[in-house]
Amino acid sequence: YKNKVKEKLAAGQTVNGIFYCNGRPAYVEMVGYAGLDFVIIDTEHSSHDAEMVENMIRAAEVSGMAPIVRVYENSPALILRALDMGAGGVVIPQVNTAHEARLAVTAAKFSPQGTRGVAGITRGARYGYVPLTDYVTYSNKNSLVFVQVEDVIAVNNLEEILAVDGLDGIFIGPTDLSQSMGMTGQFDNPEYCRIVADIITRGVKAGKWVGIFCLDTTQAKHYRNLGAQFLAIGSDSMLFVPAVRNLVDEIKKG
Numbered sequence: 416y417k418n419k420v421k422e423k424l425a426a427g428q429t430v431n432g433i434f435y436c437n438g439r440p441a442y443v444e445m446v447g448y449a450g451l452d453f454v455i456i457d458t459e460h461s462s463h464d465a466e467m468v469e470n471m472i473r474a475a476e477v478s479g480m481a482p483i484v485r486v487y488e489n490s491p492a493l494i495l496r497a498l499d500m501g502a503g504g505v506v507i508p509q510v511n512t513a514h515e516a517r518l519a520v521t522a523a524k525f526s527p528q529g530t531r532g533v534a535g536i537t538r539g540a541r542y543g544y545v546p547l548t549d550y551v552t553y554s555n556k557n558s559l560v561f562v563q564v565e566d567v568i569a570v571n572n573l574e575e576i577l578a579v580d581g582l583d584g585i586f587i588g589p590t591d592l593s594q595s596m597g598m599t600g601q602f603d604n605p606e607y608c609r610i611v612a613d614i615i616t617r618g619v620k621a622g623k624w625v626g627i628f629c630l631d632t633t634q635a636k637h638y639r640n641l642g643a644q645f646l647a648i649g650s651d652s653m654l655f656v657p658a659v660r661n662l663v664d665e666i667k668k669g
């Protein structure tokens with residue numbers, strides 16, 4: 416298993432993915448065959464239990480996507496579990512300081528870069544089929560760590576967060592960011608747009624990859640033009656709900 420997403424990002428390419436909040440592995444597999452690069456399997460705003468997450472990771476791999484898990488808080492145990500299950504990376508919500516970002520990197524990396532607990536028997540380690548030293552090297556090199564910038568506190572601390580060694584990138588959470596700015600969901604507000612553009616520009620300048628949740632492809636293209644490379648475009652329900660609504664509207668027209 417190779418982390419194609421990390422390879423593409425390193426080559427300066429853009430990667431496209433989707434959030435998954437209402438799992439079944441089959442639906443993850445279904446979107447993967449369409450040609451997406453990654454899926455963010457959400458455990459923050461979802462009811463996924465650990466076994467479901469593991470099966471969604473499998474489904475992503477089968478259909479050629481990098482499985483990225485959003486843990487529900489910045490906890491070493493949750494980061495460890497996601498990577499042990501075979502996630503290709505983690506997204507960590509509500510990271511507001513360089514210290515918190517450093518904790519996330521330390522939790523995600525084995526020694527010497529971090530303090531992640533080692534076990535050669537996990538799914539990530541291919542249950543022991545891979546020599547432990549190879550797995551440790553591979554995982555440290557290839558696992559992606561994105562911390563979410565989704566609060567004005569993080570924006571104020573952005574310079575220090577971006578300077579954290581071993582951190583691959585930042586991931587902008589538009590809804591929470593807009594809330595912390597006192598303008599929940601006002602994604603067209605000029606001040607909100609200015610801040611988002613500024614975060615992207617500063618992230619790129621610092622040499623980190625910038626990810627962002629996009630409502631649609633128009634927004635994704637806009638952020639791509641600003642330099643964001645890791646684009647999570649919509650979610651499972653955002654694809655499904657309009658289709659069902661349309662079906663109901665159409666049939667009721669008589």
Ligand code: 3PY
Nearest residue numbers: 588589590591592628
């Ligand atoms: C947000 O918009 O707040 C996110 O975290 C993206 O899902």
